[in-house]
Amino acid sequence: MDPITNPYSPGAGTPPYELAGRDELRNSLNITITRIMRGKPAKSMLLVGLRGVGKTVLLEQMSRDAEIGGSHIIFIEAPENRSLPALISPQLRLALLKLSRLEKSKDAAIRALKALAGFAKSLKITYSDIEVGFDHDPEAGLADNGDLEADLTALMIEVGKTAKDAGTALVLFIDELQYVKQEQFAALITALHRCAQLKLPVTLVGAGLPQLRGLAGNSKSYAERLFNYPEVGALDDSSATEAIVEPAKAEKVDYEEDAVIEIINRTKGYPYFIQEWGSHTWDVAKQSPITKNDVLAATELTIAAMDESFFRVRFDRLTPNEKQYIHAMATLGAGPHRSGDIADLMKKKSSDVAPVRNSLIKKGMVWAPNHGDTAFTVPLFNEFILRIMR
Template sequence: MDSIRNPFAPGAGTPPPELAGRDELRESLRIALERARIGRPAKSAMLVGLRGVGKTVLLDRVRADAEAAGIQTVRIEAREGQSLPALLAPQLRQALLRLSHLQAAKDYAVRGLRALAGFAGKLKVTYNDIEVGFDYEPEPGLADNGDLEHDLQALFEQVGRAAKAAKTALGIFIDELQYVEEVQLAALITAMHRTEQQQLPVVLVGAGLPQLRGRMGNAKSYAERLFNFPEIGPLPMPAAELAICRPLQAEGVAIQPDAMQALIQVTEGYAYFLQQWGYFTWEVAASSPITASDVQRASPEAVAALDESFFRVRFDRSTPKEKRYLRAMAELGPGPHRSGDIAACYGSKVTELAPTRSSLIAKGMIWSPNHGDTAFTVPMFDQFMKRIVPGQDWRQA
């Protein structure tokens, strides 16, 4: 079939042609943002799930929905080694500048920009990666104590007051939130708690790996009461079918029932994998309808593409010892696995492998569903590890 007309979109954060199975969550987040705008209590949310379930796509779609409704938004992607103040400061500056153009909010927004100048000026000593332009001189005593938890509360308060004066809300969207250090995460939670107490229209929508919930609970014990934590998982069968059928129907292409079943089975309903297999199945299919043999012929190419991009980029970030740990996990199957079983397979003691396990958790490669358990954050990573490190020579590495 015509490659130019291929409707599927495999890619990191690339919007799929059909965002299936997420309508209920989108609606609940829309309601939260609208409640905040009119001054009603609204819970912020943390979208948690494995890699490849579509968290980033969903985060961006909710943000687009909010902007279309006239709500102010900022979008941040957390990264290893970058501080939360460095991520927030430029984006909050842009939000405050936009609000300063509205007459009703101008005075509050200008005071917010003064707070931002004090915030960045003082914290630059601690977090020397902060780079933000100053539009106004700082106001002495406003968000300039040099203490992140205290100053972030003061800054969020000023931003919230500006949004309230403009009769809007501010949606703060942060992806990969698990990379934010725990002390900084605690400051963010405290700042959101303060805005909620003062009924200011600020809503935080974050996304991260499954360990995010535990990290937030460790940072502040009340985090689980302050936020909703919807789990984003593989699509149920009806939604997975829609994710494939709708794009094909838009191109006038049909798919046989056994081919659909084969696609869902091989992808396990994960949103990213559905796009990947859909793309390569289209490429190998000669004509409509798509058959199960088309799916079978597309699978080696889909797997090769996943190995090269989705899986390999994570594997290459690991040290030799970490790779061996991951291979030992894979030897045991998809997981989760007990730490003792992994250590036995690795040929070492649990205590000796604890630093390796902690390092892999920090890198977002694995997580702990329960105390003493370890699981991959990437679906089907056990199969990849067996392909990339075949045989048993890894045991003597």
């Protein structure tokens, strides 16, 4: 098998040949955008799921779908230590400059750019990481009070009016949304809510870890009515088969049925793991069809590759105390586990290890599916921990 024609893409956010099992979500966003462009109500969308389920890949594809459909898009990845105003301001400027070139939305875009200038200048003291060019002088009293919630709402209203005049929609795509600080997320929710009330064509498609639901609810009580929370999870057997077989078929290579079943069993249907197993199996196989023995021969290489990349990069961020905590979790199994059981295994009180648990939640390593429960955000992470911390 020629490694140059290997059709699998086991990279962070790298689009696969076949984005299997996600058509319903893509169609749902298309309906949302069409509705808001017609002045009809539609909820924004927050995609939630564990690491490795393809949230970033799906978000990228949805942004391309929206752009092809005539929407103006903003795509942001939220790192842990950047403010939302700093992330959103340059992207809004680019979108508004594009809209200012259209005669029917030129005046509204210029007013929105003035609002953006006021917004950035008034909040520069609070959010020193804001860096954005100014194309027009700010207008006094327009998004310049120095209060994030009020100013972001005023700014997004002007952006929404611009999009409406242009006959388009503005769609914000924000990845890793769980890293946005709660008060900043609350301000964004308020702004989106006001745009929805005014029937302005602005919507958000966010993606993040499962704790994103709780973050939204804690930020604003009405968030549950403003968002849909579709869960992006492992693929069912049919979609997983498609993700395995179709890329190879495009290169005129087939799989034996047992080989496909073995990959699904090994990966448990998680898209990133499918790409890893498919890629290493391709390189190991000598000819078509790919057999179960090829998959088994590639397994050790696949696990080693994932250990040194997908898993290790997360493990190396942890402190010694955090590593002890997740080792106790892994010893108990895949989870979720009661926090008290983890503490008992460490021979400590729950209150003593609570700060460690909170730190792991902030780092996105674990989450709380229910009160008092703790679970890994990374599939199969318990198996990696037991391999590396024997």
